[in-house]
Amino acid sequence: MSLTELTIADAAAGLRARKFSAVELVRAHTDAITALNPRLNAYITPTADAALQAASHADEALAKNEARPLTGIPLGIKDLFCTHGVRTTAASNILKNFVPPYESTVTANLLRDGAVFVGKTNLDEFAMGSANITSAFGPVENPWKRNGDAETKLVPGGSSGGSAAAVAAGLAMGATGTDTGGSIRQPAAYCGIVGLKPTYGRCSRFGTIAYASSLDQAGPMARSVRDCAIMLQSMAGFDPRDSTSVNCDVPDYSAAVGRSLKGLKVGIPAEYRAEGLSAEIEAAWQQGIEWLKAAGCEIVDVSLPHTKYGLATYYIVAPAECSSNLARYDGLRFGERVPGDTLDAMYEATRRAGFGPEVRRRIMMGTYVLSAGYYDAYYLKAQKVRSLIRRDFTESFQKVDVLLTPTAPTPAFAQGEKTDDPVQMYLNDIFTVPASMAGMPAMSVPVGLGATGLPLGLQLIGRPFDEETLLAAGSALENAAGFTHRPAIRAEGAK
Amino acid sequence: MSLDPATVRRIARLARIGIDESDLPALQGELNGILGWVEQLNEVDVEGVTPMVGTGHAALRTRPDVVTDGNCRDAVLSNAPDAVGPFYTVPKVVE
Numbered sequence: 001m002s003l004t005e006l007t008i009a010d011a012a013a014g015l016r017a018r019k020f021s022a023v024e025l026v027r028a029h030t031d032a033i034t035a036l037n038p039r040l041n042a043y044i045t046p047t048a049d050a051a052l053q054a055a056s057h058a059d060e061a062l063a064k065n066e067a068r069p070l071t072g073i074p075l076g077i078k079d080l081f082c083t084h085g086v087r088t089t090a091a092s093n094i095l096k097n098f099v100p101p102y103e104s105t106v107t108a109n110l111l112r113d114g115a116v117f118v119g120k121t122n123l124d125e126f127a128m129g130s131a132n133i134t135s136a137f138g139p140v141e142n143p144w145k146r147n148g149d150a151e152t153k154l155v156p157g158g159s160s161g162g163s164a165a166a167v168a169a170g171l172a173m174g175a176t177g178t179d180t181g182g183s184i185r186q187p188a189a190y191c192g193i194v195g196l197k198p199t200y201g202r203c204s205r206f207g208t209i210a211y212a213s214s215l216d217q218a219g220p221m222a223r224s225v226r227d228c229a230i231m232l233q234s235m236a237g238f239d240p241r242d243s244t245s246v247n248c249d250v251p252d253y254s255a256a257v258g259r260s261l262k263g264l265k266v267g268i269p270a271e272y273r274a275e276g277l278s279a280e281i282e283a284a285w286q287q288g289i290e291w292l293k294a295a296g297c298e299i300v301d302v303s304l305p306h307t308k309y310g311l312a313t314y315y316i317v318a319p320a321e322c323s324s325n326l327a328r329y330d331g332l333r334f335g336e337r338v339p340g341d342t343l344d345a346m347y348e349a350t351r352r353a354g355f356g357p358e359v360r361r362r363i364m365m366g367t368y369v370l371s372a373g374y375y376d377a378y379y380l381k382a383q384k385v386r387s388l389i390r391r392d393f394t395e396s397f398q399k400v401d402v403l404l405t406p407t408a409p410t411p412a413f414a415q416g417e418k419t420d421d422p423v424q425m426y427l428n429d430i431f432t433v434p435a436s437m438a439g440m441p442a443m444s445v446p447v448g449l450g451a452t453g454l455p456l457g458l459q460l461i462g463r464p465f466d467e468e469t470l471l472a473a474g475s476a477l478e479n480a481a482g483f484t485h486r487p488a489i490r491a492e493g494a495k
Numbered sequence: 496m497s498l499d500p501a502t503v504r505r506i507a508r509l510a511r512i513g514i515d516e517s518d519l520p521a522l523q524g525e526l527n528g529i530l531g532w533v534e535q536l537n538e539v540d541v542e543g544v545t546p547m548v549g550t551g552h553a554a555l556r557t558r559p560d561v562v563t564d565g566n567c568r569d570a571v572l573s574n575a576p577d578a579v580g581p582f583y584t585v586p587k588v589v590e
Contacts, residue, residue, distance in 0.1 A: 101573050214549055240558065247553070312536050313536065315532075316536075323510060332576070333571075333583060334576070335574070336576060342586060343588050345586075348511050348512060351511055351513070352513035365529060368498075368506045381536055382533075382536065383546030383547050384541035384546050385539050386547040388541070390547060421528060439550030
């Protein structure tokens with residue numbers, strides 16, 4: 001099997017058995033990036049030289065039997081995580097020359113465990129988007145194609161679209177993502193990979209460029225549930241430098257993969273049979289229910305009555321937090337500056353030139369809902385509805401252990417679709433936003449192909465800090481689905 | 496609630512985002528589209544509901560009031576778009 005098709009678990013075993021070296025493994029991926037990135041645009045900044053150097057250190061560690069869990073494993077890093085000495089752009093012109101003098105906690109944890117970073121992956125600008133079309137560095141192409149249509153370029157989802165495309169196409173064995181309203185799970189579904197958004201507070205936010213701080217959460221994206229468990233093991237943990245990091249033990253996530261589901265209660269929320277849910281995804285959902293039943297789960301109908309208000313609540317809360325977080329881009333301390341005669345003229349010119357249209361729109365929405373006279377009507381109201389959304393989940397989790405839903409209402413769509421009306425684009429996140437609003441962990445698992453040959457994902461939502469149940473149920477879905485389909489554009493095929 | 500052009504200008508001013516007059520109609524339409532759509536929250540009865548601030552998985556921590564960082568002036572200034580010696584430069588703000 002080609003080195004770019006291996007799982008992280010198999011590659012780690014292969015490295016230890018000396019079947020191949022870390023340099024060979026990493027080179028297979030950097031070569032694939034050289035070959036395919038000009039087309040897919042999954043990476044903003046490939047880092048082949050540094051990766052090969054790190055790989056030779058990994059081989060030294062392997063030779064001395066000092067390998068760590070991720071030693072020699074090539075990973076992509078969403079370009080929202082600050083990496084010491086490596087340009088970090090957030091896919092924005094305002095940070096196009098920003099070189100962090102520090103390392104994010106999540107990437108520092110991965111480096112501690114031996115991971116090799118092959119590059120910084122593309123994303124929607126400041127993680128604001130659902131199709132990876134708002135990047136200042138150009139859109140990412142989904143490596144999947146509709147049956148019989150090699151021409152139409154599909155979106156990889158967003159905002160972690162570069163990470164999802166890179167993992168799907170074999171340009172990384174796994175990648176980090178961040179998820180604010182679905183930015184790990186929706187692209188994972190669109191690209192046929194596994195993506196896990198942990199509980200809010202599970203992974204440190206330190207050094208991750210902020211979008212909406214009460215929602216942002218880092219998580220793993222990989223080609224198997226076990227690989228996500230391996231990555232999460234490294235990424236998770238208490239960090240005193242993040243005031244919302246939660247100090248609780250990190251369990252052995254890999255041990256949960258393949259765990260028996262006998263007697264597990266799985267909730268099926270009625271409200272997710274929403275308008276706009278495609279028939280093929282509804283059928284995949286029903287199939288998922290049957291698979292979990294066959295694995296020994298008890299299926300329970302539940303109701304999350306405020307589901308339909310999740311998106312509207314999100315599009316008040318997230319822009320509000322974004323307008324506050326992005327106030328730091330003032331052209332003074334870091335980032336690009338456009339000169340002006342006065343301080344205000346400099347701010348206005350800098351932020352006009354530095355931010356793209358979607359980011360400017362969200363900053364302005366957020367500014368409005370927080371402004372005098374409108375705060376109570378919009379922001380405070382949204383915070384109250386958010387309490388009700390969380391209460392729906394809390395009450396459901398008194399009856400069931402995990403929820404099963406679709407990840408997105410449709411498979412991947414084409415570049416250029418849904419771009420006229422911001423609200424139409426926002427509707428992609430209808431099933432992922434509620435768990436984000438409540439801070440619950442959730443995971444997308446690919447379960448099959450739809451009529452047009454595109455991957456379909458199902459979402460599992462768990463209790464706070466119960467990522468283990470997601471991994472257990474996710475691996476049951478993975479085994480039952482036997483999803484071995486690969487995208488049309490991938491490293492192996494390119495050779 | 497519908498935003499008029501003057502309000503869109505005021506929001507842009509508050510957000511310190513420069514806009515051209517030619518941007519106004521499109522921006523006004525988009526913002527009004529989003530605001531019209533979030534109006535659906537008016538259906539929800541929130542009487543007596545406490546607003547959710549954070550996810551409540553943990554209480555905010557305190558830490559000892561000690562210096563934990565510093566002596567990294569060059570690193571701090573390394574990304575400044577315009578620095579002179581150990582200073583950031585800014586346009587003149589006092590006449």
